[in-house]
Amino acid sequence: MMMRRASVLLIAVYAAACATSAPPPKPVVTTAAAPTHQSPSAAKLQSDDYRRALEAAYDEIVAREGKPVAGPKVGLDAPKVDVEAVASIPIPDHRTIRGALQYFTTDLKPSIQESLIRSAKYKKLIDKALDDYKLPRGLAYLPVIESAYVPSVTSRAGAHGIWQFMPETAREYGLRVDWWVDERADPERSTRAAAAYLRDLYRQFNDWPLALAAYNAGPGRIRRAMNATGGTTFWELLENEAVPKETRGYVPTFFATLTIASDPTTYGFRLGQPLDLDLKPVEVEGPLSLRYLASVGNIDEAVLRDLNPSLRQGIVPPGKATVRIPSKAADAVMARASTLKNEDANVAICSYTLREGENLQRLARSLGTDVDTLVAMNNLRSASSISEGDSIYLPVRARELGSLLNHSDAYYAVKKGDTYYSIAKSHNLTVDELLGLNELEVEHKLHPGERLRVIAPRTVTAGGM
Numbered sequence: 001m002m003m004r005r006a007s008v009l010l011i012a013v014y015a016a017a018c019a020t021s022a023p024p025p026k027p028v029v030t031t032a033a034a035p036t037h038q039s040p041s042a043a044k045l046q047s048d049d050y051r052r053a054l055e056a057a058y059d060e061i062v063a064r065e066g067k068p069v070a071g072p073k074v075g076l077d078a079p080k081v082d083v084e085a086v087a088s089i090p091i092p093d094h095r096t097i098r099g100a101l102q103y104f105t106t107d108l109k110p111s112i113q114e115s116l117i118r119s120a121k122y123k124k125l126i127d128k129a130l131d132d133y134k135l136p137r138g139l140a141y142l143p144v145i146e147s148a149y150v151p152s153v154t155s156r157a158g159a160h161g162i163w164q165f166m167p168e169t170a171r172e173y174g175l176r177v178d179w180w181v182d183e184r185a186d187p188e189r190s191t192r193a194a195a196a197y198l199r200d201l202y203r204q205f206n207d208w209p210l211a212l213a214a215y216n217a218g219p220g221r222i223r224r225a226m227n228a229t230g231g232t233t234f235w236e237l238l239e240n241e242a243v244p245k246e247t248r249g250y251v252p253t254f255f256a257t258l259t260i261a262s263d264p265t266t267y268g269f270r271l272g273q274p275l276d277l278d279l280k281p282v283e284v285e286g287p288l289s290l291r292y293l294a295s296v297g298n299i300d301e302a303v304l305r306d307l308n309p310s311l312r313q314g315i316v317p318p319g320k321a322t323v324r325i326p327s328k329a330a331d332a333v334m335a336r337a338s339t340l341k342n343e344d345a346n347v348a349i350c351s352y353t354l355r356e357g358e359n360l361q362r363l364a365r366s367l368g369t370d371v372d373t374l375v376a377m378n379n380l381r382s383a384s385s386i387s388e389g390d391s392i393y394l395p396v397r398a399r400e401l402g403s404l405l406n407h408s409d410a411y412y413a414v415k416k417g418d419t420y421y422s423i424a425k426s427h428n429l430t431v432d433e434l435l436g437l438n439e440l441e442v443e444h445k446l447h448p449g450e451r452l453r454v455i456a457p458r459t460v461t462a463g464g465m
Contacts, residue, residue, distance in 0.1 A: 050111040050148050058249030061099035069102045086262035088136030091255050100256035105267050115148040120272025122187050133195040144257045151185040151309040160184040163194035179376035180317035186310040209234035209251050216250040280330040285341045286316035287349040297329030350398035353391045367396055368411035368451045410455040416448045427454040
């Protein structure tokens with residue numbers, strides 16, 4: 001894909017290796033340690049810190065601009081390079097890129113390496129989407145600086161998923177974002193949306209550094225900066241400090257990432273081998289909990305959640321939906337797909353028709369939840385937009401609804417800082433009793449807003465309650 005290049009940029013064409021304008025120092029090559037398995041939550045915690053470091057990268061880049069970088073070695077034994085990625089987007093020769101490369105090969109090296117290994121899980125689906133949209137394959141490495149390929153990452157501004165879409169932009173590009181589903185976390189659907197967005201940005205700016213800056217800061221902001229300064233390249237906007245500091249760091253860090261991907265061994269990294277995941281899409285009808293689906297397919301629930309990260313509540317939403325499951329479990333699930341919804345007695349969702357005098361405020365109080373949750377899960381404009389006779393979904397098991405409506409203190413809504421011990425103590429329970437009432441294991445992580453039963457359900461007998 002051809003680009004307008006400013007004369008100030010020197011384009012380095014990579015084949016087996018590349019060289020900067022200054023003689024490179026002797027490369028320092030290290031062997032990356034084999035990756036260890038991490039839970040999605042552990043990966044998210046690490047990637048949150050990593051993303052904060054990237055958001056503040058510009059100061060680090062400037063501080064490192066004059067420092068040496070491990071340079072590519074040229075010779076018969078030159079390491080294999082990612083030819084398709086590096087040939088797809090010319091890498092400018094700019095001081096900030098060298099500063100970013102120095103940062104990535106020192107302080108951020110462990111995080112960059114972990115991200116490159118994690119990319120293997122998504123490389124093939126990303127490459128396919130880029131090919132379908134006729135985009136350069138080098139963009140497959142953009143999530144290294146966006147999310148470290150962790151679908152659950154959310155930025156301080158509210159961007160989410162591998163491609164860090166804001167909710168409004170996600171919806172504009174066809175992604176579902178609501179209480180039930182956040183397709184920004186769906187690697188396949190979000191990748192295709194990102195490809196469409198990047199294609200539109202390139203058509204608008206006809207220059208990849210500017211398009212990437214617009215992906216980070218928004219196209220309107222970049223266009224205003226160009227109009228205000230008269231600048232025609234990203235590098236001019238950078239020199240004039242016409243774009244946010246985060247964006248001034250964002251574009252150089254992408255090109256530093258692409259430089260590493262073009263010749264990882266030389267810089268002391270290694271890429272993960274692209275994976276062929278043995279998965280099968282299966283259509284089911286919700287509401288249906290992933291916990292029950294996992295038990296039917298004899299799958300670990302954590303694995304099923306990891307394969308379907310867009311299901312925010314761990315529940316397939318009402319209606320027909322497709323879930324990804326390991327192929328070995330497909331037959332068992334497909335054989336019962338039409339009846340699973342009715343068999344799942346533990347799904348914490350039920351349908352309810354409002355009676356005379358009832359409203360969302362009263363229902364929320366009885367269920368130990370909040371009005372905003374009921375509004376969100378039913379996609380309502382406001383709490384007052386429903387009335388007697390309307391049917392809604394409630395976040396509670398059907399078998400428990402009656403006792404809850406008659407006994408509003410039966411559940412407790414978890415608050416930030418709560419622990420099993422603090423909740424149990426405040427309700428005169430032991431931790432084991434609390435876990436038993438909620439059919440939970442102690443390893444289950446509490447989340448603010450989650451409802452826990454704190455009073456045992458009453459049993460109906462022939463003699464009454």
